[in-house]
Amino acid sequence: ETGVTQSPTHLIKTRGQQVTLRCSSQxxxxxxxxxxxxxxxxxxxxxQYYREEENGRGNFPPRFSGLQFPNYSSELNxxxxxxxxxxxxxxxxxxxxxPQHFGDGTRLSIL
Amino acid sequence: RKEVxxxxxxxxxxxxxTVAFNCTYSNSASQSFFWYRQDxxxxxxxxxxxxxxxxxxxxxxxxxxxxSQYISLLIRDSKLSDSATYLCAxxxxxxxxxxxxxxxxxxxxxP
Numbered sequence: 462e463t464g465v466t467q468s469p470t471h472l473i474k475t476r477g478q479q480v481t482l483r484c485s486s487q488x489x490x491x492x493x494x495x496x497x498x499x500x501x502x503x504x505x506x507x508x509q510y511y512r513e514e515e516n517g518r519g520n521f522p523p524r525f526s527g528l529q530f531p532n533y534s535s536e537l538n539x540x541x542x543x544x545x546x547x548x549x550x551x552x553x554x555x556x557x558x559x560p561q562h563f564g565d566g567t568r569l570s571i572l
Numbered sequence: 573r574k575e576v577x578x579x580x581x582x583x584x585x586x587x588x589x590t591v592a593f594n595c596t597y598s599n600s601a602s603q604s605f606f607w608y609r610q611d612x613x614x615x616x617x618x619x620x621x622x623x624x625x626x627x628x629x630x631x632x633x634x635x636x637x638x639x640s641q642y643i644s645l646l647i648r649d650s651k652l653s654d655s656a657t658y659l660c661a662x663x664x665x666x667x668x669x670x671x672x673x674x675x676x677x678x679x680x681x682x683p
Contacts, residue, residue, distance in 0.1 A: 503576075560606055560621055563615040563616050563617070564615060566615050
């Protein structure tokens with residue numbers, strides 16, 4: 462059974478740039494969720510995708526967008542990067558509303 | 573008020589001690605609850621789901637009290653390896669889905 466994999470592991474960007482983070486869900490999982498985790502905080506829910514459509518969203522601006530592909534993998538896109546976007550970005554997959562399993566995360570630094 | 577609240581700790585306990593964490597949630601529509609463990613600079617790992625009837629997994633016991641809107645985690649016979657941050661999560665799976673994590677409770681088990 463393949464777990465959740467994310468790429469890249471680390472990324473450095475500058476303000477105003479755009480970034481795409483990628484996630485491959487665990488085999489058998491059809492739901493992908495993305496989280497932002499700042500240092501010392503819990504993961505903050507960005508959005509969730511099921512059957513290639515967004516079916517849940519947290520309190521994040523529209524410059525955070527995503528996609529889910531037919532193979533259930535997913536992308537998180539962030540436009541117009543701001544310094545506060547520096548964080549660990551976590552992807553989690555699940556089968557429906559069963560417990561989520563997380564990937565190792567992408568550590569994004571904005572200079 | 574945060575949707576999911578936890579005491580950030582740290583809880584410093586000696587090896588062999590019993591320690592309990594509580595987590596309160598404000599959204600009465602939350603339907604599923606989980607405890608995750610997160611080691612420093614790592615991804616959260618599912619520890620256990622939480623059921624109204626209570627559930628136990630070895631030294632770990634989780635309880636859900638819907639009337640008072642809190643969940644708890646009890647760790648018996650603490651080991652050094654239990655040192656980590658424990659995150660509770662509430663899943664509102666009705667309609668537009670949303671998962672909310674607490675900020676986490678840090679546990680340090682001392683020799």
